[in-house]
Amino acid sequence: MSGAFTPVMTGSADPAAPRPVTPKAVPYRNGAVSPSAAALRAQFGDAIRRVAVVWGETTVVVEPGREGEIVRWLHDDPSQRYDYLSDVTAVEFRDVEAPIEVVWHLRSLPFRRFLRLKVELAKGGPLEVDSVWPVYKSADWLERECYDMFGIRFRGHPDLRRILMWEQYREGHPLRKDFPLRGRFSRSEQLRQALMANPEARYSMEELSIADAFDDLPEEIRHRLATGERTGE
């Protein structure tokens, strides 16, 4: 590679900002609100349910269904430039009536900002939110894990399947509060199901659809694969 190399520096959007320092004596509530909160209110108005600042971090709670466009705007808008998705996760509270919150942690490297976005999903209804994978590729596995652990579906995710537990896992979604710590089934039953599952003895349809391999297989074997028969040892 010829020519001078310039690394992509953080904080480039605001060179006059003071150098970051370790936060001291962070107030519990009523700390400084991130400028992005006001910008979001100005842009989306009614979609912003509330803004809270706890321990110096700004949390913006938005209407379910609007999170996709809000995240897209936060990524694209030149005054926000949240180019880094740190995390996608969910929180279920111990209170039975409290909604499940889906949480996004966004960072703006040019502005050195951190923002938490939340959506509240009532437990009785479908647990579905928009996927932010079209905006951030890092959401791929993070959303799969959220689905695996909570059962939240992400609309628009290319490949939403379990990632940490095996795909035929029947006990449920482990991080839900109604899922007991030691699981629903007895230990011997868990072991029995785990030994039967044998995930690496199977190749998924996606893997077997590679190139011409699937089409070359005779009809009968394709049918056998489709019914879940184990192949390939």
Added chain:
Amino acid sequence: MGTTNKRTVEMALGTPGVDAQGRPIRTPVTVTEEGTLAQLQTGSPVTFETVQLAEPDLAGEHMLINIGPQHPATHGVLRLVLELDGETVVRCIPHVGYLHCGFEKIGEYRQYNQIIPWTDREDYLNSMGNNVAFALGAERLFGVEITPRCTVLRVIASELSRIISHLVWLGTTCIDIGAFTPFLWAFDERENVYRLFDAWVGARLTTSATRVGGMAADIPDGWMDGLRAFLSTFPRTIDEIDRMLTTNAIWVGRTVGLGAMSPDEATNYGLSGPLLRASGVAYDVRKDFPYLEYETYEFDVPVGTHGDVYDRYLVRMEELRQSVRILQQAADRLPDGPVNCSDHRVILPPKSDAMSDMESMIHHFKQVMEGPRPPIGECYVAVESPKGEKGYYFVSDGTAKPVRWRIRPPSFVNLSAIPKMVEGTLLSDVIAINASIDIVMGEIDR
């Protein structure tokens, strides 16, 4: 084409197909006069006497190869399913979860100080670093400030952890690429650090060194001399490994140009740590969202140019040197004073006080039986672990056990980019790229 002079007739697996009994159909292949292996495209068995030669269509078939989950070079229990066109990888599908042990679920059933041993086991190469990260997050959630001595001790703990983590990475990557000796050198240096950890907290690897509001123990007498002795001999080992690898034609040939990610891609894929910095993005949590007064230390953050495996190696080697630099500054500035904060609603009072003073005894009792309780709220604190941006997200409802304890795993997000990195590389390069990501499955699967 008619009959040809056959040299030999070999039986081999033809196009993937199975007969009515589920057995693979075997199709004979021949060696022609020119010595090329021609493959028959017919589906039905042929006799040995005459064969019809067709144009070999070896380019059409792709192979499906499974690496793992038990494999020496996957750095843990990782399963990679590769689609290969000859030796070139066309697609890679990783499967994780083989080490999923329910950390986040258990965190909801433990008091904050009881969770600290779990933070050791999650990224087990960076135990003290994880302990520090957790304690910082919990202290933010509780709203307590730590003492100056504790701050510097935690910097020492984090940087020593960074050193041992990078040494494991170095040793295992060298083995994967074929160099065995740096593994032994690296692990011998790690034993020196393990001796320091052992003297400080009593454990080599799973240290549980911090508590909310302070540390489990102050450093013993003579520990700083041990640290200084390590810092005086360690740079020689880095130089030795550097001399062996950095301009080594085999090493350079195996690592240059592989798995490169552009800065925009790397940011969008959520990469962090040496992976992101090797791609040219200068994001280091210690500089950009500082903690433990890292802004007062003089150190540089190495940034790579191409983002390939070689750059990641260079970045990590330089980080080893910078960690030594930080440690020397920390060792010089360690102030005296208490190592635990004085808020005994959060941290245990000294045993002598607990035995003599009523209020201290009550604090002790409540903390042991019930555990310290933070106010209702949430917080996310990220540190720069050797793997990348390591964050702990706590949600508290006012009770002694968190409602939600989320670990933001850098290796998990870094590994999700591996399908992008290995496209078009050779099979042995997959191992090198996987090694360069520096994954630790305990953190990925939690």
Added chain:
Amino acid sequence: MGLTAPPRAGEQIATYDPASQESWVATRLDLLVNWGRANSLWPMPFGTACCAIEFMATAASRFDLARFGMERMSFSPRQADVLICAGRVPFKLAPVLRRIWQQMPQPKWCISMGACASSGGMFDNYAVVQGIDTIIPVDVYVPGCPPRPEGLLYGIMMLQEKVKRERMSDTTLRREMEPDPTSGLYIPAEAIDELSEPFGNSVQQTRSVL
């Protein structure tokens, strides 16, 4: 083998018996074979988590497994003698461990290294196998979290003693334990459930609130 298959009808487990008919040749042969096996156990490191790092430290130059004849780590189970399960085994990994064990040819032994492999360790939850002896037969359990290299070496030496005490006349030793065909379990389900129940202080640790 730890949990050996029960002896069949008419079979005897070899014990020390001065009046036994075992010949001098057989005992000498036993000595030779066991000496050879014990001093060249090729480990198959089934390393998953932190114990694997301590295993690597044991194999490295400071503690050195080579002096036990074990420096040749066989990552292919087909060429290994002893499976060292170092680290926690979640349920998703259980069939993998079972298959690796079944791929190992006799004579084979198993060392369960660490608390998590021996009993599930600190992970008494939905995801972790509560002791690999519910899946495969274990010969030596090495406690620790993680065990120090000295501890692992002690466990290896215990295994060597165990190997040296084997007798060719004991035909139960090298028999492969077959799992129950319907459930896939080696030991009865009730035994697994009973062994996996929390006891002592850990009964308090499945409560989420105070």
